[in-house]
Amino acid sequence: MKTVSEVDAFAAAAHAGQVDKIGVPYIEHVRAVAAGLAPFGDCMVMAGLLHDVIEDTDWTAERLVATGVPSHVVSVVEAVTNQPGVSYEEKIQRIVSDRDATLVKIADNAHNSHPDRAAQLPEEKRARLAAKYRAARDVLWAAAGDADIAAIVTIANPALLDELRERQTAAE
Numbered sequence: 001m002k003t004v005s006e007v008d009a010f011a012a013a014a015h016a017g018q019v020d021k022i023g024v025p026y027i028e029h030v031r032a033v034a035a036g037l038a039p040f041g042d043c044m045v046m047a048g049l050l051h052d053v054i055e056d057t058d059w060t061a062e063r064l065v066a067t068g069v070p071s072h073v074v075s076v077v078e079a080v081t082n083q084p085g086v087s088y089e090e091k092i093q094r095i096v097s098d099r100d101a102t103l104v105k106i107a108d109n110a111h112n113s114h115p116d117r118a119a120q121l122p123e124e125k126r127a128r129l130a131a132k133y134r135a136a137r138d139v140l141w142a143a144a145g146d147a148d149i150a151a152i153v154t155i156a157n158p159a160l161l162d163e164l165r166e167r168q169t170a171a172e
Contacts, residue, residue: 001068001070002046002067002068002069002070003042004042004045004046004049006068007045007046007049007050007069007073008031008034008049010049010050010067010069011027011030011031011049011050011053012027014053014057014059015027015030015052015053015056015057018056020117021117021121021125022117022120022121026052026056029052029111029112030048030049030050030051030052031049032111032114032156033048033049033051033104033107033108033111033156034046034048034049034107035048035155035156036048036106036107036110036111036152036153036155036156036157037103037104037107037152038155039151039152039155040100040103040148040151043070043072043073043076043100044076044100044103044104046069046070046073047073047076047077047100047104048104048107048108050064050069050073050074050077051076051077051080051104051108052081053077054077054078054081055081055082061074061077061078064077072100076098076100076101076104077104079094079095079098079100079101079104080095080101080104080105080108088132088136089135092105092136092139092140093139095140096139096140096142096143099143099144102140102143102144103144103148103152105136105140106137106140106141106144106148106149106152106153107152107156109133109136109137109140110152110153110156110157110160111156111157112129112133113129113130113133113134113137113157113159113160114156114157114159115157115159118130137160137163141164141167146164146167146168149164150164
């Protein structure tokens with residue numbers, strides 16, 4: 001079975017040369033997602049490191065398992081991977097049926113929504129993505145406990161803590 005450091009090295013190699021929407025090496029995004037999942041243990045950190053590897057590289061679930069990635073981790077990665085013909089909204093609905101996939105997607109959403117990242121996008125794209133990620137949070141957060149959400153966003157995007165408090169207040 002792979003260790004977190006081995007999976008980190010694997011993710012770095014798999015995403016080598018890739019950059020995100022703002023031109024930052026893609027490994028920084030997957031490491032930030034993984035960091036947000038640290039309170040949930042090594043398997044969740046591994047899932048965070050690998051959450052985009054099937055979608056964005058030529059790696060398959062079968063190859064990941066064959067290299068020693070725990071099958072549960074691979075299942076979570078498969079659950080958050082885009083599928084052809086499936087809309088983003090349908091993907092989010094599918095994800096919330098799995099607790100661990102929900103937590104990975106909350107961490108992914110939190111990092112993608114980080115103000116420092118969003119500020120570097122053109123205004124039109126920033127507004128479109130902010131609305132998309134906010135709508136996804138409505139579904140994702142409803143499927144998770146507030147303590148779990150707080151644990152993730154405290155690390156991945158503390159700016160979302162205000163949104164979480166507003167949600168908690170509205171629910172009271």
